[in-house]
Amino acid sequence: MALGKDYVGQDCSLSRALELLGERWTLLVVQNALYGVRRFSDFQVRLDIPKAVLSDRLGRLTAGGVLEKRQYQPSPPRYEYLLTDAGVELWPVVYTLSVWSHRHIGGEPPRLFRHAECGSGLLPTSDCPECGPVPPGDVEMYPGPGPKRSDPVSQAMNRPRRLLEPVVPLSG
Amino acid sequence: MALGKDYVGQDCSLSRALELLGERWTLLVVQNALYGVRRFSDFQVRLDIPKAVLSDRLGRLTAGGVLEKRQYQPSPPRYEYLLTDAGVELWPVVYTLSVWSHRHIGGEPPRLFRHAECGSGLLPTSDCPECGPVPPGDVEMYPGPGPKRSDPVSQAMNRPRRLLEPVVPLSG
DNA sequence: TCCGATGGTTCAATGAACGAACCTAGGAGT
DNA sequence: ACTCCTAGGTTCGTTCATTGAACCATCGGA
Structure with a gap:
């Protein structure tokens, strides 16, 4: 085409x-x-x-x-x-681009990420500064300073949780 | 809009x-x-x-x-x-996505990349395995196995050269 | 029997991408 | 003086993609 x-x-x-x-x-x-x-x-x-x-x-x-x-x-x-x-x-692609955006476009991120095992924030490459490469399942996301959507799915994502962990929206 | x-x-x-x-x-x-x-x-x-x-x-x-x-x-x-x-x-974003594509979609890359100072191939993060993070100006690109376009601009890009080095197409 | 949840499809209107044609300013050739 | 060429675009009609509203199908429960 x-x-x-x-x-x-x-x-x-x-x-x-x-x-x-x-x-x-x-x-x-x-x-x-x-x-x-x-x-x-x-x-x-x-x-x-x-x-x-x-x-x-x-x-x-x-x-x-x-x-x-x-x-x-x-x-x-x-x-x-x-x-x-x-x-x-694709996690490193998504994360690297998000970090670039935060640095060069601005805005507060609604979610932050750290290595669940050691608690360190991730480098822009998505590696851990202490431990090196981190599989996405070992990344913990937690609420950041930015605005949050109010729909039930977004709310269910606001407590600290691992990447890839299934979202279970509060029904109702 | x-x-x-x-x-x-x-x-x-x-x-x-x-x-x-x-x-x-x-x-x-x-x-x-x-x-x-x-x-x-x-x-x-x-x-x-x-x-x-x-x-x-x-x-x-x-x-x-x-x-x-x-x-x-x-x-x-x-x-x-x-x-x-x-x-x-944006170099890490572009490079990381290209590497993902090569791994998961396939195809031969027309260009390869290495750390100019030490000759090592880059990690998927665009870091050098020996030296750590590499500024794009220290990355050397050189022809890979993949197909190449035949226009003058692409041809001028086919000799080994640093990223960001201005392309000067052979006029004619 | 009707209602709601889930996971979609259909369709008219609107906006973007395409590519061919055109435009402008300044050299260069004859 | 006239024409061609290059660089860097703009204009415009046609084609394709996105949007949002409406509709549909299946199943379970009240």
């Missing part, structure tokens, strides 16, 4: 990554998946995104090997989208 | 970064700037991008503090776009 999704004639890895991840909303979907969001309706509440677009993005990420769609109960049929290993490895 | 550039209601640093960097072509413009591309026509040749879109992206990146527009000769008036310090600090 001549418009929108591909970068015809580009030779580099970056262009291939952007064909999958470079569309509007896509990287925010991945970020929320890292934060533990798994269900269609939870992504929708967190992102305020048209359902048609969310459906498209989840489908593309699934086809691209970043997410995996799984039925977690048979009746009524309910689905969740889990990060694959490839998806989890 | 309700469509396209903003992520209204998003609270995080990542969404602010994506308002500036998340549009089609934008990150590829930054990547080429890191590779030493500075002039409008050189970006255009490398990227095969409509001039109107390139003009928009260069303008936005300039307004956003990632690039700086400079007149490099008075007559005839000619301009170049240089990365600011903030722009240079």
Whole structure:
């Protein structure tokens, strides 16, 4: 196709990554998946995104090997989208870009991150200054000074918790 | 505006970064700037991008503090776009995403990178395994196994050279 | 029988991207 | 004097993507 999704004639890895991840909303979907969001309706509440677009993005990420769609109960049929290993490895990309944004664009972050084992804040690379590389499951997120959304999914994300730990919104 | 550039209601640093960097072509413009591309026509040749879109992206990146527009000769008036310090600090983002793409999507990279001082290949974080963090000006790029574009700007980028070193296309 | 939750699809309107054509200012060639 | 060429854009009609509202399907519970 001549418009929108591909970068015809580009030779580099970056262009291939952007064909999958470079569309509007896509990287925010991945970020929320890292934060533990798994269900269609939870992504929708967190992102305020048209359902048609969310459906498209989840489908593309699934086809691209970043997410995996799984039925977690048979009746009524309910689905969740889990990060694959490839998806989890996007954590350094998401974190590095967030840190850049905080440094150069500004704004207060609503969430902060530290190495759960030793308590150190992370370097901009997402490594721990004491222990070196940290698997995302060993990163603890906790509330920062920035503004927070008030929807139930965001509220459930406001207590300190590990990356990838499933979000369970308080029903009601 | 309700469509396209903003992520209204998003609270995080990542969404602010994506308002500036998340549009089609934008990150590829930054990547080429890191590779030493500075002039409008050189970006255009490398990227095969409509001039109107390139003009928009260069303008936005300039307004956003990632690039700086400079007149490099008075007559005839000619301009170049240089990365600011903030722009240079996008190198880890670009590199980390490229490495992810190579690992998980595949394809041969047309360019490889090493620490110029010691010759070591870079870690996925863009750090040197021997020396730690490497300023982009100390990163040497050299041809890899992947396909290469045949335009004069790409050809001028194919000899080993430092990041940020201005590209001088062979005229003709 | 109706209601609500979940996980979507359809569709008209709007906004962005595309690419071809055009524009401007200054040399350079003849 | 006239024309061509280069650099750095702008304009504009067509095509594609995003939006938001409406609709749909399935199941369980009151």
